Amino acid sequence: MNDKKKKESGWAKAKNSILRFAFHKRAISKAIAALMLVLPSKEKEKAGTVINKIRSFNGPFSIPSGKEYRQLLLKLYFARVYYAAEYKEYFMYGLDKVSDPDKLEYVCWFELKDYLKKLNELGRPEIFRNKEKTYEVFRGFFRRELLYVSSEQLRDEFLSFFQRHSSGIIKPSERYGGEGIEIYNLSDGISPEQIWEEVSVKIPFVLEELIEQAPEMSVFYPQAINTIRYNTFYHDGKLTRLQAALRIGRGGSHVDNATSGGIYAPVDVQTGRITGPARSDNNEMFEEHPDTGVHFEGSFIPRWNELNALLEKVVCVVPEQMQVGWDFALSKDGWVMVEGNTMPAIQGFDLDHGMRKLFIETFGTVVPMWH
Incomplete structure (x- = not known):
């Protein structure tokens, strides 16, 4: 590595350390945050990338130009530095319409990622990062x-x-x-x-082995294995069900992941009731499935009590891994595990209210969190 690259790398590490400390201590002022924007940063996405993100959320003809565009760009960069938000979270959470105190109720991705990394340091993330190891440890829950x-x-x-x-x-x-x-x-x-x-x-x-999906789950979309993403926190023998979402394929796709074109809808962890419309990773809204016409809000996930009972067992297999984003599918013989994720995203699960209080009550009992 040449001297210039070493200097850039050193500055990036120092700046990131300052930002992490300042954010978690809330010692950073908006003036300092604004100043950080004009300093060199390899992390700052190019304007063209930001433009594409704006286009994907707001449509191809709604991108502001000139002064309005520069103002929006500054707001995006500011949200990245001050609120630890991904650019898409700025639009997803409607941060431009939320008051400053309410903005801080959202645990945005770059802040959440720090907490997840700290929890993983105390756990066994290597089991979940390799599918072979996951299968060896959780074989009885795969059932295939x-x-x-x-x-x-x-x-x-x-x-x-x-x-x-x-x-x-x-x-x-x-x-x-x-x-x-x-x-x-x-x-x-x-x-x-x-x-x-x-x-x-x-x-x-x-x-x-392919999962044979239960007919009552196929009604949402029959061409993919629709899954439940269930984020949990398990500590001192207590399970907290953080969030759940139904993930559904669309458009002929055989996968349900939002990042691969699928859509997701929030699910009440107690009842299995779908509590709102589905969304895509580009923030498109769907009251009904675009292919099957199934209405989302008010529908119930079948055999939800069985899934909650299974969850009580699966979290105990590797209790050191306190937080996991579990993926489950409903086969004709019951719920089966698909995989577990140690860096699960929470975007889109509760768009109208921040979830800081819930994370303080869970993650915050183990790792320091800003209150």
Whole structure:
């Protein structure tokens, strides 16, 4: 690394340390925050990226220009520094319409990420970051076969899998958000050998038995396995159900992740009732599913009590991992685990009210949080 890069790297680390300290202590003033905006920063996204984010939320023809654009850009940068907000959170939470005290009730992503990292340092995140390890530890909750393909020497095991199952789903071993997922069905006329030739270049990956989704869950959208994202906090033997959301595919997609085009709707953790419209990652609103026409708000997730009972068991398997974003699917035989995430996003779960109080009562009992 040359001297210039070392200098830039050193400045970035120092600046980030100052910002983290200042934010968590609330010692930073708005004047100081504004000053930080004009100083060099590798983290500051380019104006073109910001423009694309504005376009994705507000539509292609509503981007302000000239003075209004510069003012909006400054507000975005300011929200990043002072409120630790991602650019999309500025629009998602409507921060331009929220008073300063109410803005601080939102735990935005860059603040939340710090807390999650600190909690992970006390836990066992490595179990969840590798799908093979996750399966080994939580095998009884998966209730389906999974093969971790780490080398070409596992070709025979791969082919044997398709002797037992007529279909399978391929997932990259350490990627999330639905990225890289492929589904293969022998009924499409492809042979196991042909599948191997196609996917062996993607080693390592996970080959997983397809979940047969319960009919009552397929009504939302039948072409993907719709899942429940359930964020929990478990400490000293007490489980706190932080948030839940139904994640649904759309538009012919086989995945439900919002980052891959899916949509999500908030779910009441006690009753399983969907409490609002669904949203996309671009902040589109859907009162009804765009493909199936199912109305979201007021609908209930089937067999919700069974999922809550399962949750009581699954959080005890690795109690050191205090916070997890669990993904569950409803199969024809009941709820099954899909995966667990140690850096789960909370954006979009409660857009009308900040969740700082809830996080202080949970995360704040273990790691310092700004009150």
